[in-house]
Amino acid sequence: MSAFKRVQQWATFARTWHVFDCKWQDPYDSAQVIKKYLMGLHKPIYHPTNDCGDVVVCINSRDIALRGDEWRKRAYFHHTGYPGGASWTLAWELHNKDPTMIIRKAIYRSMKGNLQRRHTMERLFIFPGEDVPQDIMQNVTNQIRQLRLVPTRLDHIPEEEVQKYPKVMDYPQDYVLK
Amino acid sequence: MNKIALLARCVPLTTKLGQVVPITIQCQKISRWVAPTLMELKKREDKLGGKKVTPRNTFLEWNLEAELFAFGKRLNEDFDSDLLLEAFTDRSYVIKEEMKQKEMNIDIKVKDNRQLAEEGEKFIKEYIQLYLEAVLPKFPQEGVASIRQHLTSEDILANVSLHLGTKDIILAAEYPVDKFILANAFKAIVGALLQSSGEEKAAHFVRDFVVTQIQGKDVNEYWAIEDPWGMLTGLLAKDNTTVEPRLIGETGKNTLLACYRVGLYVDKKMISSGFGETVATAKEMAAREALKKIFGTEDHMKPINFKLEGIPKRTGHTRHQISAS
Amino acid sequence: MSNKHLFLNSGFVRAPLQNGVGRYVCQLQRIVLKFCKTHGSCRGLRDFIEQDLVDFAKQNPGVVVYLKPRRHRGPVAVAEYLNGDRVWMNLANKTHSEITKWIEVLRTQQGDIASTRLRKYQYTDHPSIQGPWTPFTFKNPELNTAVLPDQKFGANDRLPMSATEQLRLMFEKQKLEEGDVKTAE
Numbered sequence: 001m002s003a004f005k006r007v008q009q010w011a012t013f014a015r016t017w018h019v020f021d022c023k024w025q026d027p028y029d030s031a032q033v034i035k036k037y038l039m040g041l042h043k044p045i046y047h048p049t050n051d052c053g054d055v056v057v058c059i060n061s062r063d064i065a066l067r068g069d070e071w072r073k074r075a076y077f078h079h080t081g082y083p084g085g086a087s088w089t090l091a092w093e094l095h096n097k098d099p100t101m102i103i104r105k106a107i108y109r110s111m112k113g114n115l116q117r118r119h120t121m122e123r124l125f126i127f128p129g130e131d132v133p134q135d136i137m138q139n140v141t142n143q144i145r146q147l148r149l150v151p152t153r154l155d156h157i158p159e160e161e162v163q164k165y166p167k168v169m170d171y172p173q174d175y176v177l178k
Numbered sequence: 179m180n181k182i183a184l185l186a187r188c189v190p191l192t193t194k195l196g197q198v199v200p201i202t203i204q205c206q207k208i209s210r211w212v213a214p215t216l217m218e219l220k221k222r223e224d225k226l227g228g229k230k231v232t233p234r235n236t237f238l239e240w241n242l243e244a245e246l247f248a249f250g251k252r253l254n255e256d257f258d259s260d261l262l263l264e265a266f267t268d269r270s271y272v273i274k275e276e277m278k279q280k281e282m283n284i285d286i287k288v289k290d291n292r293q294l295a296e297e298g299e300k301f302i303k304e305y306i307q308l309y310l311e312a313v314l315p316k317f318p319q320e321g322v323a324s325i326r327q328h329l330t331s332e333d334i335l336a337n338v339s340l341h342l343g344t345k346d347i348i349l350a351a352e353y354p355v356d357k358f359i360l361a362n363a364f365k366a367i368v369g370a371l372l373q374s375s376g377e378e379k380a381a382h383f384v385r386d387f388v389v390t391q392i393q394g395k396d397v398n399e400y401w402a403i404e405d406p407w408g409m410l411t412g413l414l415a416k417d418n419t420t421v422e423p424r425l426i427g428e429t430g431k432n433t434l435l436a437c438y439r440v441g442l443y444v445d446k447k448m449i450s451s452g453f454g455e456t457v458a459t460a461k462e463m464a465a466r467e468a469l470k471k472i473f474g475t476e477d478h479m480k481p482i483n484f485k486l487e488g489i490p491k492r493t494g495h496t497r498h499q500i501s502a503s
Numbered sequence: 504m505s506n507k508h509l510f511l512n513s514g515f516v517r518a519p520l521q522n523g524v525g526r527y528v529c530q531l532q533r534i535v536l537k538f539c540k541t542h543g544s545c546r547g548l549r550d551f552i553e554q555d556l557v558d559f560a561k562q563n564p565g566v567v568v569y570l571k572p573r574r575h576r577g578p579v580a581v582a583e584y585l586n587g588d589r590v591w592m593n594l595a596n597k598t599h600s601e602i603t604k605w606i607e608v609l610r611t612q613q614g615d616i617a618s619t620r621l622r623k624y625q626y627t628d629h630p631s632i633q634g635p636w637t638p639f640t641f642k643n644p645e646l647n648t649a650v651l652p653d654q655k656f657g658a659n660d661r662l663p664m665s666a667t668e669q670l671r672l673m674f675e676k677q678k679l680e681e682g683d684v685k686t687a688e
Binding site for chain 1: 398399427428429430431432433436437439452454455459463466
Binding site: 166 | 634635636637638639642646651652653656657658659660661662665670671674
């Protein structure tokens, strides 16, 4: 192999590190996007036997958003293997115990259950907040775009900006504001 | 026969097994007899004294004259038949013949192909040098020399010779003939063609069978540049331009699989880029890439012309003399 | 691929010795026709030899033709190629026209291709015109200097315009046209 072809191959199969901000994102929708990067499906050189998956660093996993009343209704099942060892943990309970668990399970579930899945999961880093170790953050050279816009709370918008916002109509004089 | 031997070997085993309930094993249909059979055949062959080589020219259906005639016709060349026979006569064959003749007390002179091969080799080297200079006008002398060296190496010439069908026709002491004899025969054939049909025909012969061997290959691979960065800056210094390397991409900086991309800029315009596992390697590869552009041998270069007629003239304009700079 | 193909030699589609780049060389170097003068199965081959062989030899001076009569044996053609391959072909009970066609096959093929399992049906020296893909291809150069995570590269930029945003724009436009408008003040 010539020197050119060697570095060409090195570059083609180089692993890129991506960062994904989970703030206000649905973990189950995000998993469909993140999985593509983890498995290398976004690359034109993808092939199932080709080890071309990238590394994804998820941040702010504490601030994920589940739909509807899923925090109360979604249950995570676990069985210890002993009789009577079954347990159902609700999403809000699990999130309180480990804020990285819901997104991790969502991504794990989005991939096909083959032998490769556990190795692919090794390339996923999840952090509950924004503080990521420096040696990991230095590797990151790309950012995966979020699926939804992150809404801003009214009380986080400066008072001045709120005042300037256009008004569609006036309340009637006798309207009682609660 | 093999089966019987196997059965006989297993007789004590099978009698013992008879008492136990026989087990039927389901297995994939893989031909398990192939390897044992081949091994047995090899063993028998070795017992008889190794593999026997029967050269094609000892067969009943062999006519050297017809073969020599067909050899020329096949390649569309008109050889002088005596010269062609001389070209196919190897030194080892002549020695063997002389020994035989001494025993029988006769003396017939047989000429070997050493002289023809010498002439042919000289012609091949000169012509390939001129041809490469003509088709790669910007490539430096050192590079051309290394491509020429590759094309005139024993391996390449022997391969060409083999695929022209000289293997069976060569008169040698031992068969199968080795690479040196094959390459030598090819050189001698060129020498014979040079004498029988003239320089232009011989040149086209060399072009069609030897020079075409670089088709589809990267010509830069044959020339190992020691210090590409030094060479590039040296070349650009002559035009009073400076080149600026910039890191234009990196992945996985703190990992073992780190990859960098370095671009070389002249007047804020990128001239080339290179990859590497370190910044230094990437810079070196970028310099190589830039040199390829200067020499006109980049990956998307126009295909080398293999149809140049006649013997190209040595061009007057100065080429990059790397060793001089 | 059936099981017996496992014993075939595998190979790629290649022209031997860049044949045709310089000049074309017929790859058949010699052919031996073995036949019996009386055997019935040799009838077709005998007809071929009587009627067509001289023409064949004249048209292909680069092919050495050998005839090998043998008593009470079947007809056989053995073709030898420049790359060292040897093809043995049984011609028993083949008619004259069939043999003409088979000899044409032997003449035009480049070696023992029937006993090669092709690993690929195509070949190229230049698999990519633009150069192979790398992670740096089509990469936004702004990312080189960006400090990630950055909302500029992370926010979704493909959403349709929201009603709120549309309203705000309408308001801006209106504000330009008239001086006095209502705000939340």
